[in-house]
Amino acid sequence: MNLTLKIWRQKDANDKGKMVDYPITGIEPDMSFLEMLDVLNEALINKGEEPVAFDHDCREGICGMCSLYINGEAHGPDRGVTTCQLHMRMFNDGDTIYIEPFRAAAFPVIKDLVVDRSAFDRIQHAGGFISVNTSGNTIDANAIPVNKHDADTAFDAATCIGCGACVASCKNSSAMLFVGAKVSQFALLPQGKVEATDRVLNMVKQMDEEGFGNCTNTGACEVECPKGISLENIARMNREYLKAAFKG
Amino acid sequence: MSGILNSSIGRKFAMALSALFLMIFLLQHFIINFSSIVSADAFNNMSHFMGTNWLIQYLMQPVLIFGVMFHFIMGFVLEIKNKSARQIKYAKNNGAANSSWMSRNMIYSGLFILIFLIIHFIDFWIPEINTKYIQGDMSGLLPSGEYRYYEELVHKFQPMWRVALYCLGFVFLALHLMHGFMSAFQSVGANNKYTKALKGFGKAYAIVIPLGFIIIALVHHFNH
Structure with a gap:
């Protein structure tokens, strides 16, 4: 799958932040959403760029650590799953995917997609x-x-x-x-x-x-x-x- | 008990109580108005009773005005508070995926109802107050000796623009009630085995009452 990711990048809590486009190729439908972000981050690191910061821990849907507002919905378009349980098969080849942090005044952004x-x-x-x-x-x-x-x-x-x-x-x-x-x-x-x-x-x-x-x-x-x-x-x-x- | 309106749940409870009160009032208003297309006499008699009974005029009317004003003011206060709870908006937000349009736009349907109510007050309530309490005519009679209420109602619905405006107001009322009816019950803590039935009843209420008001306006417009 080839995708275009629009990701919220914000250096720190004081930075204004903005949406940045990242084209990504070679994504398998069986990958989880977080694995897809791992692939992106590996590519960014190899290019000498700052990887995208996002929260995750157990990656099996029980810790509550992963977040992300994906295409206008918390944990993405699937139901009854956390972002780590969301699979790329929920998307189509050529899709543009918006990835934003959970937004609330009570959840200030720490960095990129990580909120407090x-x-x-x-x-x-x-x-x-x-x-x-x-x-x-x-x-x-x-x-x-x-x-x-x-x-x-x-x-x-x-x-x-x-x-x-x-x-x-x-x-x-x-x-x-x-x-x-x-x-x-x-x-x-x-x-x-x-x-x-x-x-x-x-x-x-x-x-x-x-x-x-x-x-x-x-x-x-x-x-x-x-x-x-x-x-x-x-x-x-x-x-x-x-x-x-x-x-x- | 102190400062209950300072808490989010207290405000929600007060909003729901005023909504429940207004929905009961609306039903009463609807029943009396509906009588106007069945029997002019029945409408006249009920209107005269409502307009001259001291309990309704001096107790229920101020309570109603307070209820309406409270519901609107609290609605705007909550909207401002809620907007400030998310300062940076999402670049992409798919609200339709998880909630109804009505539930997300209560402030806009409410705002239109407010505009409608102002016009409605200018049309009916202010002339009524003028006749009864400024001119001092509590008789409710026309010079011909008949009750004036039915005549006044029919007369108001002659201009097409007013009928159209009222119908539009009732459409927004229906949209507001589609979410508001069940929401009021949820806010006072009612969510149990009767919820499903109540939801169905709420949807019926939200359609039947405004539609009935539309029918009343159209009947008087086209019948005279």
Whole structure:
């Protein structure tokens, strides 16, 4: 496959940045999108040019590290996959592919396609946990009965890998699908109910402070989420938040 | 509870509550207007009741005006906030791949509805306030001794330009409701086994009500 890549290049956080065209040849349809970028970078390095910086780690769709806004969609045109799981067979020979960083004021660009998603970490620190005694007499989680439906729904929420595709896809750069998933995974379980009030208030407060936009229920996040996190989680977070806020 | 409007979810909740209130009002407005193509008497009687009942005039009317203004102002505030949450736009963005046109353009459909509402207020509400509270005529009667409401309604829909403008306003209202109806329920936290049915009902509401208003305007235009 021969392709034309239009890639966002930005030297550092202070640089203005611009889209740069890169023709690329000899791409196999079986390659993953990141492998295609590896091929490009090898060619750039051989020419003595600066390779394109992009985030990646596990390359098997579970770490949430890879990002990229490909042809106008987070993680590209395929559904239920991260960029590392996106294959070049999704594109045609001769295509022009736009590759941009996830854009949000709360996700500043560090370099090229790499963005700083530590806002998500700070939201997690604000309440995305349960307080458990780990000094040696930890209670077995299985000792507390949990109904199957709640356990499954909580697990579905917990599959969020925090990649930020929801924020990138949202026209408002809202982080509510991420925070909704993190609030839900605990709100549904008895272990999480104990700190439910503080958790939702603190996480939402942190989310707002980070500068994410307001959700307008377009549903773009749900469609682009590589883990299929449902909008139900945002509705649950809304309920949890309102319950907590009115409680005072 | 303090500062709930300072939080993103609080604002979303308030936006949804005002939307739900406006949708109930719209249904009531539609039922009364629809009666005008069935029976002029029924329309006159209901209009007179709505226009002179103190509970509706002094309690519900101010609440409605507040609700409308709140919904518009909050809509613009949220739009500005949301725009600032992404300062650099994408060179290529394929919004159609993951969301409906209606959901992405609520601000524009809303803006057109606002323009329509201003014209609507000038057409009906201001003359009504003038007759009742400035001229002091609470009788609701024409010199002939008949109720004036039906006559005034029919008279307003004679110019073609106004009918066309109203129809266009209702099209934008339909587009706004297509997303807005379900969105309001999602915002107050309703997403459960009834969601699918509610979505269907919302789509029906978004089409039937504006279409009904269009029919009312056209019937009065072509019947007289």
